[in-house]
Amino acid sequence: MWINGLPADTINASDRAIQFGDGCFTTAAITGGKIQLFEAHLQRLKQGCLCLKLAEPDWMQLESEMRQAARGQQQAVLKVILTAGSGGRGYSRQGCGPTTRIISVTAWPKHYQQLAVDGVQLSISPIPLARSPLFAGIKHLNRLEQVLIRRHLDEESADDTLVLDTEGQVVECCAANLFWREGQQIFTPDVEQAGVNGVMRRFIMAQLASAGDVCHIVRCGPERLLMADEIVICNALMPVLPVRQLQHVHYHDRSLFHRLLGVCEQLEAE
Template sequence: MVLVNGEPASQVDVADRGFQYGDGVFTTLKVLRGVPLFLEAHLARLERDAARLFLPVPDRAVLEAEVRQLCGLKPEGVLKIQWTGGGGGRGYRRPDAPTGTRVLGLHPLPDYPATLHDQGVAIRVCRTRLGINPALAGLKHMNRLEQILARAEWSQADIREGLMLDTGGHVVEGTMTNLFLAQGGRLHTPKLDGCGVAGIMRGWVLVGAAELGLAVEERRLSLDEVRAADELFLTNSVIGLWPVSRLEARAYPVGPISGAIWRWLTTKIQAALDPSGPISH
C-alpha cells in the first residue's frame, strides 16, 4: 500500500524532483502490531533533514494521520516515508516556493532469521568508498548510489552486510546499518561529521549505553581498530541489532555488551507495544 500526497497510488509525477534529482529525504521504520516504532524520532529526523536541505518542512499532523491510515490496514511491515522537493521544471534550481511531495509506503517485513540476534552475522569490507561532504553528513537523503554500488559487490546469502570506508580510509557505516565496536569495556562508533547516516537506532543505542553506564566515544575508526575489537554489532530501525560473528577471516564472540544493549532496546520496543505479550522479532 502506497500513498502519494494522501491518495492511493503506484507512481509519482515524472517531473517530481525526488525522481529527477534525488532531491528529498526519507526515513524507514518497523511496524509491529499496528504500532510504528519510534515514529516521533523518525518524523523529527525527517524534519531536521528537510530543513538542512532547505526543503519545506512537512506537516507532521498530516504525516501522522497517513501513518495511522496505513498501519490500520496492515499491522506489520516496513514503513518508508519520503519527502521530496515536489514538482518543478527542468534544471537544478528549485521553484521559488516548493510544495513538496509525500510518499508513504508500507511493505512486507524482510524474512530475516530470528537467530541472527543471538548467533550474529557475517559481514565484509566494501571496495566502494563514501565521499566526504559535511553538508550532507548524517542526512538520510535520497541519493544512495554509493550504497547501491557497495551492495552490488557481493551476492553470497551468508554475507549480511558490508562495511563502508570514506575516501580518507576511515570506517563509517554499513551499506544499511550503523556500526558499533566494543573494546576494553567501552563502546566506540564512527563519527558522522563527514559522511554517513545518523540512524534512529544508533541514537537509541547511545541513549541506552548511557543508561547502562557504558562509556561511548564517537570518533574516527580505522579498519585495523575495527578488526581488533572485542565485539562488533550493527543497528538500524528494521533489524534492531545484529551482533557480528565474522568480519571476513576474523571471528568475533556474541559478547556481553551487544547482549546488554539488545536487551535494553527490546524493553523499549516492548514498551511501545501491548505489554501483555512477547514481541515477535
C-alpha cells in the first residue's frame, strides 16, 4: 500500500475519509502488469472529484503511481482512494491539507472463474438504496448501504443479491451492475437516482452502441427480471457473469453472456 506515494499502511485519524467518508475511489483489474480500462478509471476519479468538489490531485503524478503499483503484477486488483485530506473543523474543509492519495494492490478474486461456469444465484436484498441524484453514479466513500447489503447476503446461500431503491426499482447488485435480455432486446437499470454507473457497464454499453445495438435504460421492479430470458452481471473484475437463478426462476440460455464475454475479451490494459 502507498499513501501519497510512500509505502505505508496507516492514515492520520483526522483524515476526512475517516471522519466523514469524504472522498471517492475506483477498483481496477491488473493483467500482465497493466491496468485494464485505465483511462476510464482515471475519468471516474475525476468525475468523483468534480461531484464532491475535492481538490484535484496532480493527475500525472497519480497516473505514474498507479502504473508503478501495477508493474510486475500478473493478475491482481488495484484500488485507488482519494480523500479530502486531513484537518478542518467539523464539516468544513477549511484548513484541510492536500488531497490524500491511497493506492493498494490485493490478490485476484478466484471465485469469479467458477461462477462463470456455474452461474450466479441471486437473491433480492431487503436493504434498499436511498435515491440521491447528486451522488448517484459515482463511487464515493459512504458505502454503509452496501456494507449492510453485503452483511445480509453473507447470511444467505446466494452468490449475489439484486438491490432495489427506496421506490422498489431495480438498481444493481451488491457490487455489480446488470443487464438482461428479453427476446433480442437488451436492458439495464437506470442509475440516475441511485447506484453506481460502473466502468464495465459503460464499456459494455459503448461496445454495444458501436455495434449498432440498442441497450434500453429502464426503471422497473424485480418482477420484470423474473420474466427475462437471461440476466448477466458485471464489474471491472468479473468482468461478466451469467445468472443461473433469481428466487424461484432458473435461467438456462447464455447467449447474451457469451456475447458480452466476447466483447470483454477485447479489453486492453495499459
